[in-house]
Amino acid sequence: MNRGTSQCNYQEMRKLTPGGVSSPVRAFEPHPIFIKEGKGCMMTDVDGNEYVDLCMAYGPLILGHSHPSVVSVLERQIGKGTVFGAPSPEEKDLIAEISKRVPCAEMVRLVNSGTEATMHSIRLARGYTGKRGIIKMNGGFHGSHDAVLSDSSQPPKKNGILRETASFTHVVEYNSEEQLASVLEKNDDVAAVIMEPVLGNVGVVAPKKDYLENVRKMTREKEVLLIFDEVITGFRLSSGGAQKFYNVIPDICTMGKIMGGGLPAGALAGRKDIMQNLAPEGPVYQAGTFSGNPMTAAAGTAALREMTEERYTALNKMSSELISSVSDSLEDNRISAALNAAGSMFQIFFDVSAVNNGTDAQKCNRGKYTDLFRRMLDSGVYMPPAALEVNFMSTEHRLKLQKLSEEFDKNLRCIV
Ligand SMILES: Cc1ncc(COP(=O)(O)O)c(C=O)c1O
Numbered sequence: 001m002n003r004g005t006s007q008c009n010y011q012e013m014r015k016l017t018p019g020g021v022s023s024p025v026r027a028f029e030p031h032p033i034f035i036k037e038g039k040g041c042m043m044t045d046v047d048g049n050e051y052v053d054l055c056m057a058y059g060p061l062i063l064g065h066s067h068p069s070v071v072s073v074l075e076r077q078i079g080k081g082t083v084f085g086a087p088s089p090e091e092k093d094l095i096a097e098i099s100k101r102v103p104c105a106e107m108v109r110l111v112n113s114g115t116e117a118t119m120h121s122i123r124l125a126r127g128y129t130g131k132r133g134i135i136k137m138n139g140g141f142h143g144s145h146d147a148v149l150s151d152s153s154q155p156p157k158k159n160g161i162l163r164e165t166a167s168f169t170h171v172v173e174y175n176s177e178e179q180l181a182s183v184l185e186k187n188d189d190v191a192a193v194i195m196e197p198v199l200g201n202v203g204v205v206a207p208k209k210d211y212l213e214n215v216r217k218m219t220r221e222k223e224v225l226l227i228f229d230e231v232i233t234g235f236r237l238s239s240g241g242a243q244k245f246y247n248v249i250p251d252i253c254t255m256g257k258i259m260g261g262g263l264p265a266g267a268l269a270g271r272k273d274i275m276q277n278l279a280p281e282g283p284v285y286q287a288g289t290f291s292g293n294p295m296t297a298a299a300g301t302a303a304l305r306e307m308t309e310e311r312y313t314a315l316n317k318m319s320s321e322l323i324s325s326v327s328d329s330l331e332d333n334r335i336s337a338a339l340n341a342a343g344s345m346f347q348i349f350f351d352v353s354a355v356n357n358g359t360d361a362q363k364c365n366r367g368k369y370t371d372l373f374r375r376m377l378d379s380g381v382y383m384p385p386a387a388l389e390v391n392f393m394s395t396e397h398r399l400k401l402q403k404l405s406e407e408f409d410k411n412l413r414c415i416v
Helices: 004-018 067-076 091-103 113-128 177-186 211-221 240-244 295-307 311-333 358-362 364-377 395-412
Strands: 036-037 042-045 050-053 108-110 133-137 169-172 190-195 224-230 252-258 266-269 338-342 343-348
Touching: 004 358, 036 224, 050 395, 067 364, 091 108, 091 266, 108 113, 113 190, 113 224, 113 266, 133 177, 133 224, 169 177, 177 190, 177 211, 190 211, 211 224, 240 252, 311 338, 311 343, 311 395, 343 364, 364 395
Parallel strands: 133 169, 133 190, 190 224, 224 252
Antiparallel strands: 036 042, 042 050, 108 266, 252 266, 338 343
């Protein structure tokens, strides 16, 4: 494949922005690929190469690129105005759609990104409980603000985060009730546990049996709020996210990605008595010029309405077909790897037998993943460039299932 135009674009971008990318995860060697358009499950780069997209912008595009229902509401809305700085019916519709679907969402506040959502959910938890600490999971990602990029056991080194801030973030292993119990026992200044119900930023790691139920029980007993960060899992694992899928209801949840229909979006939602602490009703300040803007709201509402229960069933069934074919390829070719999946998300971890937490995931052979990524790219499949990311399916991948199975089989054979 000729990728000369991408390479030229990258050389220019490197002079203009750090690392040549607007978000670090997009960088890869020898250079990222510049995309000019996406339709359904396909993307086309600036050199005209076509790819089946399995990265799907890291999660938002559950209906594929440029879904007609989303495009048509956006075309209508753009002529009516893109931001008003005042409430709009579109914003009310999106909030109503979210509350209808998400079990914990007695009240919803719209923001502009997952990062904003988790940042404000932590401030809200601190304001509500009057406590300072938070507990997060090793390998859990909640966006790029100080509290969630911290670890009290590893003092920050010149990364711009204050040691004092980091001292309030305690990190425990996912799927370990013991570690969580131990931190909760030793520390009575914890406002919240914030966690992805399914880890989605170290590949995919699903909860072991009863784990989420136990976390719910332990946090309730200690009067610590439970925040599910459903920025990835919300509207992906089911219409009501992981909390509906596993039937474990947090006090607060954060959302993003899918709820914006492909536009920048975020929300926090939760119990009414907690949410009422947000300004202007309560003392916890939170605000945003573009929050609830009618473009995002219209696109998000259209996307959520498209995703009927039948569509979720079909998407999860189609994803499990591909995942079982990848599993067969791994087995037939005697490749040592763990294949983790949840609904329409999956990832392959080379040279490890099982991945149940962040530490397990870090042990995988990333070099082999990079080899697979490059081979798949040359075969016209765009997987997430980094080993500890997730392959996302959309409803539109049904048209390319056969190709995906064949390409995985062909390319996995070459991984040694
Ligand atoms: C679980 C989770 N939370 C929060 C975020 C941050 O969201 P955003 O990139 O919209 O700020 C991400 C981003 O990937 C995420 O995966």
